[in-house]
Amino acid sequence: MKGIIILGFEENSETRIDTQFPSNICEFLGVTPEILKGLVELHMDKKMEPNYIQVALEDEVNVASFYSGFSFRHYVGNPNFAVCIFLSQDDVLSNEFEGMMRRIAHELLPKREALNFDDILGQYYEMLKKEELLPYWEEIIEGETSIITANKKEEKKEEKKSEDFKPDLEREEVDIKAKNIELQNLLDEKKSKIRELTRKYTELVSENTKISEEIQSHKEEISEQYIKLEKWSQQMADLNQNNAKLMDDIKILNQKIHERDDFLKEKERKIETLSMKLTGVEEVEDETEKWLQEKEDLKKINLGLNTKLEKVEKANRSLLNDIDKLKSQITVHIDSITSLKLEVKNIKANISTKEKEKESSKEEIFDLKKEIKVLRRERDHYRKIVKEKNLLE
Numbered sequence: 001m002k003g004i005i006i007l008g009f010e011e012n013s014e015t016r017i018d019t020q021f022p023s024n025i026c027e028f029l030g031v032t033p034e035i036l037k038g039l040v041e042l043h044m045d046k047k048m049e050p051n052y053i054q055v056a057l058e059d060e061v062n063v064a065s066f067y068s069g070f071s072f073r074h075y076v077g078n079p080n081f082a083v084c085i086f087l088s089q090d091d092v093l094s095n096e097f098e099g100m101m102r103r104i105a106h107e108l109l110p111k112r113e114a115l116n117f118d119d120i121l122g123q124y125y126e127m128l129k130k131e132e133l134l135p136y137w138e139e140i141i142e143g144e145t146s147i148i149t150a151n152k153k154e155e156k157k158e159e160k161k162s163e164d165f166k167p168d169l170e171r172e173e174v175d176i177k178a179k180n181i182e183l184q185n186l187l188d189e190k191k192s193k194i195r196e197l198t199r200k201y202t203e204l205v206s207e208n209t210k211i212s213e214e215i216q217s218h219k220e221e222i223s224e225q226y227i228k229l230e231k232w233s234q235q236m237a238d239l240n241q242n243n244a245k246l247m248d249d250i251k252i253l254n255q256k257i258h259e260r261d262d263f264l265k266e267k268e269r270k271i272e273t274l275s276m277k278l279t280g281v282e283e284v285e286d287e288t289e290k291w292l293q294e295k296e297d298l299k300k301i302n303l304g305l306n307t308k309l310e311k312v313e314k315a316n317r318s319l320l321n322d323i324d325k326l327k328s329q330i331t332v333h334i335d336s337i338t339s340l341k342l343e344v345k346n347i348k349a350n351i352s353t354k355e356k357e358k359e360s361s362k363e364e365i366f367d368l369k370k371e372i373k374v375l376r377r378e379r380d381h382y383r384k385i386v387k388e389k390n391l392l393e
Helices: 025-029 037-044 097-111 117-129 144-150 152-161 163-276 282-389
Strands: 003-009 015-021 051-056 062-067 081-087
Touching: 003 025, 003 117, 015 025, 015 117, 037 051, 037 062, 037 081, 051 097, 062 097, 081 097, 097 117, 163 282
Parallel strands: none
Antiparallel strands: 003 015, 003 081, 051 062, 062 081
């Protein structure tokens, strides 16, 4: 089997795909309301009463379909709907398959407005594939009450003959009515509980979706923080490289300054020696002037080197300040990433707890469905007793 759909029949003979499981089975098989027209016509040709057919549609799509009936006086589950099963080539249907499809129509069509109808349809589809559904052959026919009323005269004649048993029947009728009331109250209680569990399940699903969105948002934020951290790390590496280069330049300049200082000192010593040896000879004076001029030139060069050294040291201090700022920013963002990771961990733990509560709710709903199924069987049994013994009059 490939899937199941519920068809709705409109007043203008149009057909709509009301529900499908899996949710995209019609798109997958290429089935449209236009293709289903032949199936609808076959159902309508059978006096529009509840009926079952098997037919091959276009593109070798085989369908087993049960129509619930047109009249509000003669139907199964809910009038003007069809339950359709898409069959595989190797499907072998049992003799009870029609009865099991009637069971789905009888129990599911009245629940079409339920919030979890798609989930219920999927569960019934899985039970149908495993042949776990009991066949259902009854049909709701308005007018049975009048048939029963027409037969009352004959029954009254028989009742006169069995007046001795009347007190026992009355007591039994009272007991059955009390039992019916008790079962009806219990059934109402179970229905209320099912509605409450369904509401809780819907809230859990909504909350789970919200938490998943929050986790995704946190993941995106963490990714952005990692990208920023990588950029800052690259900037810091570049600054460290520039700083190392500047330090090398400073060392070279300091070495040159020391060499110039040593050179000037040597020249000053020579000048002093020459000054002491001055004898008024012009050659010595010329040499002295030459040495003095050279000294002045060296002083100017030294002054320029000092100015350049101050600029380099100032740039170095600025780079060191930038590096300190980047380090503090990186520390702040690492702390932010750590807190985000802890928050994501807590959210994941919360999701795990919600999933466990969700599974527990599903198990409780399944148990309740079993209880309701047993109660319905008991109710049908007591209705049959009431009907057979005419206890309603």
